[in-house]
Amino acid sequence: MSAARIWPTLVRRERPSLYLKVLAPLLALVAATLINLLLYLVMGKDPLAVFHAMILEPFISFSSFSEVLLKTGPLLLIAEGLAIGYRAKVFNIGAEGQFIIGAIFASALPVWYPMATGQWIWPTMLLAGAVGGALWAGITAFWRVRLRANEILVSLMLSLVAVQVLNYLLLGPWKDPNGFNFPQSVMFQYDAMVPLIIPGTRVNASLPIALALALAAYVFMQKSFIGYKLEVGGLAPRAAGYAGFSEGRAIWLSLLIGGFAAGLAGAAEVAGPIGQLQRSISTGYGYAAIIVAYLGGLHPIGIIFSSVVMAAIYIGGDNALVSADLPIAAVRVFQGSLLLAYLMAVTFVRYRLAFPRPMSGAPA
Amino acid sequence: MIAVEFILSGMLAAATPFLLAALGELVGERAGVLNLGVEGLMALGAAVAFIIVYHGGGHALAFAGAGLAGALLSLLFAFAALGLQANQVAAGLAIGILGQGLSALFGKTYESLTVKGLPKLSVPGLADLPVVGGLFVQDPVVWLSLAATPAIWATFAFTKTGLLLRAVGENPKAAHSIGYPVIAIRVAAVAFGGLMSGFAGAYAATVYTPLWADGMIAGRGWIALALVVFGTWLTLRIFWGACLFGAVSLAGLAAQAGGVELPSQLLASMPYLVTIVVLGVISSNRRLLKLNGVASLGEPFKP
Known part of the structure; x- marks a missing residue:
């Protein structure tokens, strides 16, 4: 027919x-x-007013553009981690939860030791956040490798659980006793904050860290043998198996890298522009980063550009809310x-x- | 005993959003298409239905509008994933984000408003039974969903339509070579899934909890996706799975009412935690999944 x-x-x-x-x-x-x-x-x-506020304004004034740069950091970090997994056909869509757990792990230090001082505090927090994110993603990896459960569903469910963990801490044990009953932790001390790098803006050292890790991702994916094996594992699992690289190892590696990066981003957010643990630490960065990863062609360098674009959309959206309702x-x-x-x-x-x-x- | 009665009488209504969405997704997946956008499709359906009921359009029109909206959005997914061979996982996620965004956009001015639900119809005689009587007092949508379950089961088991759907899911090449329009059948299956997700959202927003709040679907679309795996792609098992989740979402309330002191966040996470555990248990049984799984699920087909 x-x-x-x-x-x-x-x-x-x-x-x-x-x-x-x-x-x-x-x-x-x-x-x-x-x-x-x-x-x-x-x-x-008025579409022209929206166009101006949303698309042009983020790039016109320096203060607006510095906010774009500030938002680029977390998106870039998360998306670089996710893209490594996506190229190996491991679909971690739970970066939002890994981000939140990272923020929680990082916050533990200033919440428990609000009087501590020293320049070691913020780097320790970033590391703790990254480890927290990796551990949370590790649950998904275990479920996928040992129990063969679908990583898409498990990682997403864990994100929904992470939101509840955050709510529990903010309404219970970690609530600021002097915070007028708002669901938020104490404000962090000075040494718990990532240092600012551009005077007069909120851009902090997490942006160069994200850029450095993007370059590291480039070397890892395009130049290293492990990166190559990961990608082959995604494209042709059987061939990768013959080459002695197990599917399980690829899944573990993909998820741990993704969780590490998302957790680091979460830590940098609470130790950066926010300065405390609160409910709105993420405005959907974990989900937006999925888009960033694809838009950047799952290529470490492409993702640098797409994360700036996505950050501009966030800032432009805020602008359009104010000026065009x-x-x-x-x-x-x-x-x-x-x-x-x-x-x-x-x-x-x-x-x-x-x-x-x-x-x-x-x-x- | 009161807790048991409470759970039995509310279980089916709580299960209905899961059931409707999962049955729709089942039809799509049996035809070989994985649509991850269920959460967004439900959210869109919920907003459309709520707005129609709020402005006095009535529940019948609301369900029709929600179903249509779900079907249209899922056709957009079909155009990308089946027409243009886009990555099915990513296209499903995109549709999900889009649906949730549209839902929030349309629903913005309705935040915290309420509408009237539907009256319950009871089965004479059975409704007066002790303990289980509550099972037989349900709103009309629950009764219709209960009828839809065996209808879909019978469609797969006995009809040519069911056979065609399974054929294009199991072996699209063979189905194509004997002259069946694989892509057209898959598109139809996806549209049906969108329709059912729209209904599921409509039920959640205008009957089960007739109150508008952004994000009110709260992961139920994702649980519906997991239910298809729990049910190992079998209609009746999906029905039992939906009932289990209906019961789980009420068990927390029953425990609280019974004086059990648990953090409300733990209760809210219960359906997600149960999903994770059950996914692990079912998936570790590889034989079961191999036996009933859909061979070409998520694989693109190009005639």
Whole structure:
């Protein structure tokens, strides 16, 4: 039953188009912007005002751009970790929970020892956060490797549990006794804060740390043998098995790296712009980082650019809330449509469209 | 005893959002498509239904609107994942984020508002039984979901539609080579899943807890996805799984009412913790999963 085709079909290219690979995220960004501006128009908002507040403003003033840089740090860290796993086909979508547990582990030190002083405190907190994130991701790894449970579902469930752990601590044992009953911990002491690096802004040392780890991820994924084996394990598990690299080890490594990076990001957030443990330590960074990882083509260098873009979307969303009365939920809509648009665009890296030939004599 | 009665009478209603969404996802997965966007589809359905009921459109229209919204959003997923061969895991996540965002956007001005739920219909005679009587006093959507379960089971077991769905999920190449439109069947299955997720969200927001709060789906879409695995892709086992989760989500309330001192956060995490444990137990039984699993689940197919 082969009816005459009326729609075009996908035909595999002889080799993937490098040109489109670079162009795909930009096309997706343009498409998502246009669709969302249309949505704002339907909602009765002035699309030009939103465009100005959301897309231009983050880059116009230095103070706004410094906030973009501040948000780039956690997104970059988490996304670099996730991308390593995604390339090995290990779908850790629980970075949000690993981020929260990282923040909790880091906060333990200033909460328990609020009087401690010394420049060792903030580095210790960052390390504790990273270890906490890795431990939390380790649960998923154990479930996946030993029990063969789906890592997507387990890591997500653990994120929902992590939110409850955070709530428990903030409403109970870690609540600031002088905090007017707000669900938040004490403010951290000076030495528990990551040092600022650009005077007059909130940008702190976690950004260069994130950039350094991005470069380390580049060396690891593109140049090292373990990184190569990880990727082969994702593409061709059987071949990797013959080469003596077990699937289990790849899953453990992917999840531990992902959890480590997300936990570090969580620690840097409480020891940075926030300065205490509170409920809103993450505005969905763990989920946004999934988008950042894909938008950056799962490539360590590409992710540096995509994390700046995502950070700008966050700041732009805040701006648009203030100046154009756009609900903050619009940011999530933008994020979702951006990922979807990118995934559609990236199809054409490997495929091209073949249009059906018009039948001779058929009416147009 | 009171706790048992409480759980028995509320279990089916609590199970219904899980059941509807999981049955929809089951149909898609049996056809070989993994749609991870259930949480977002439910959230969108919930917002659409709540808004319709709030403005006096009634529950029937609300469910229709929610189902339509779910189906349309899942068709967008189908276009990306089946039409353009996009990564199914990532496309499902994108749809989930998009659905949750749209839900929050539409629902923003309705925060904390309430609507009227649905009256309960009881089975004469049985409803008066001691202890189990509460099982037979349910709202109409619960009764319809109870009817949908055997209907879907029978569709897979006895009809050509069921056979086709399974064929394109087990061996799409073979199904294609004997002339079946694999992609079209998969698209239809995905749309059905979206419809059911929309219904599930509508039930959660306008019948089970008729109050609007952003994020009110609270992971139930993800648990529905896990239920399909628990049920090892078998309709009736998914039904029992949904009942278990209905009971678990009430057990906390019953324990609190009974004077058991537990942090409320532990109670709130209970469904997630149970999901993690049961996933571990079921998944470690490889034979079971091999036997009933769907061979081409999540694999793209290009004719």
